[in-house]
Amino acid sequence: MLKILKYSIYDLLRSRWSYVYFLFYLLLGFVLLFLNNDVNKAVITLMNVIIVLTPLIGTIFGIMYFYNSKEFTELLLAQPIKRSNIFMGQYVGISLSLTLSLVLGLGIPFIVYGLFRSAAIFDFTLLLVVASFLNFIFVALAYNIALSTENKIKGFGYAILMWLFLAVVYDGLFLISLIAFNDYPLGKFSLIATMFNPIDLSRILILLKLDFSALLGYTGAVFKEFFGTAFGMVMSMLVLSLWVILPVLNINRKLRKKDF
Template identity: 40%
Template sequence: MMTRLLGFVLRDIARGRWVILYFGFFLVATEGLLYFTAGEAKTVVGLMNIVLMLIPLAALMFGTLHLHHSRDFIELMLSQPVKRFTIYSALYFGVVLPFLGAFVLGTAIPTAIHGMLTSPSVLSLLATGVALTLVFFAIAFVVAVKINDKAASMGMAFIIWLASAVLYDGLVLAVTVWYADYPLETATIAMVAANPIDLARIIVMLTFDYVALMGYTGAVFQNFFGEALGITVSALSLGLWTVIPFWIGARAFAKKDW
């Protein structure tokens, strides 16, 4: 049942051409950066900025929009003897898988052509991009299920993006200013690990030599994230950010009175 539903959703997504556009964008952006920027670090930083900004934004926007547009399909399916969890999962993976494919191929093909695919920074970028896609589609679905009005849920999605991609860092900076007299390394690690976008940024940055510029804090970070504990914490944080919203969304979906 799950696979058949997944097939319907995938076919629907494929008709929309958004995925093609998304794929094309990553292809052009990656190739452009590789072509115009000298040095691996600079290219990866440019690409990282795109990934960290665009993937959450696209996932949140498209995720909420798609669920609202699928209302007819959802109502039709709900009238059938199918478990609600199955429908929700099919909707989620039906959207996530094409976008993941588009991102991974769009980034991997140019980097492979330039012979950089196996470099740790590119691999970590791909991994964090995949994680961010999973996380922010899950969040988008929660928003779309909880808020019935399309415009309102789009607005909410945008606010979530603004908060996590931009404002959160402002808050981190404010905290470091307020508590400048205290040793903040552990606190900043906790704050960074709590936000998937920041976590993704740090994971990618630690793969290239930028750590040397980060002085003492950088050394603390590398010690933490380079060790088994840090890797576990990062994976756990990104995993929880995917599983918990997915679970909340699935529950709300199951209980919702359509």
């Protein structure tokens, strides 16, 4: 598996897209800090970009890579290598290279602008951790979709739909339910509802770290009580990990039955 991982990382590092992605974040980081000159505020703006863009890029990259390297994968499958090794190697390869682009791309400008001297370092670290999680989660989800649809166009469509659902539609449904059940205490409900969407969970995690809880009123107090504690933090990291583990397990389950 490590060998496959190595090859897929090499392959990706040689591809243009990793560099484009890296340069994009590098530019974004520098421009943000240049315009803001305040690391704290840049973290907030960055969060807005990251929670939308990272899942999208992860999804598209994952699905593209799968379909593009399909022939090579089939060649590998003919070799005496375990199926799960091949696909896990590829999966971790993509996720890692994406994460690398992101961490380096954002890390460099922030370090240049004196991150270590500012108090924002923990918020920034959390931002990077969450973004990495989002990469792993959405590449896994994309692989799930790719494995279950042979048709490239269909697969692509489903993947984009999945992203659209989690990034936009889910929040719409969430909002409608919040308005519809306005008369009931909704603290617990919103807590659980955010757990079921990795994008929402990441957003709330970062918002609370930036102390937006004061804005959020009663629900904010419930959230702060939960996420503010070490237990809440561990819990939410656990949920994010589950969001990685469950799709990965599903990939492996699908692999066993799939006929290539």
